[in-house]
Amino acid sequence: NAGVMQNPRHLVRRRGQEARLRCSPMKGHSHVYWYRQLPEEGLKFMVYLQKENIIDESGMPKERFSAEFPKEGPSILRIQQVVRGDSAAYFCASSPSPSGASTDTQYFGPGTRLTVL
Amino acid sequence: GENVEQHPSTLSVQEGDSAVIKCTYSDSASNYFPWYKQELGKGPQLIIDIRSNVGEKKDQRIAVTLNKTAKHFSLHITETQPEDSAVYFCAATFQGAQKLVFGQGTRLTINP
Secondary structure, eight states, X not given: OOOOEEEOSEEEEOTTXXXXXXXXXXXXXXXXXXXXXXXXXXXXXEEEEETTEEEEOTTSOSSSEEEEOOSSSOEEEEEOSOOGGGOEEEEEEEESOOOTTSOOOOEEOOOEEEXXX | OXXXXXXXXXXXXXXXXXXXXXXXXXXXXXXXXEEEEEOTTSOOEEEEEEETTOSEEEETTEEEEEETTTTEEEEEEOSOOGGGOEEEEEEEOOTTOSOOEEOOOEEEEEEO
């Protein structure tokens, strides 16, 4: 039973390029979350998606960042025109459909470490 | 606002001793409190979680206690082993949202 998969594990980009990070949720999970972790810091929520829907993007920077979770295929976090401050570890988590008003357990992938030169 | 404070930031204990990490949260409506362990270069791994209708939960050497009145929860690791060395994060949800708000992390070192 494969866990959450992320690729690439490491990504190097030059300033101004685009970064695409991919996340495949655990089997049977239909909800995906993206978090960012700066060096020596905790994780910060970015966006929460269901298939073809963005549910909560309150943590997404207003510019250059976008996310999608299409009907088929992995979720994609896209960063356009990267800057040095985007260097971080980006983690994806997945959960089954949250039951009623309760919060469902989130399982994390291994992360993508983005380095912007 | 949405805030989780975690203490201490670093903790060093002798192998076999107990370790305790504490977190406080700001929203009295929070109802879900997971703990994650993160090893170097890896993603966070869920080790235990507790929901607001339970005061304490235990899984072998790991336990979590929740005090909703004081808005704090704690992780207890007993009989620590070298493989317990890692960074531990607490988290909480706020106002019924699904997103997790994380504490700043505690770097736990177990000395042999």
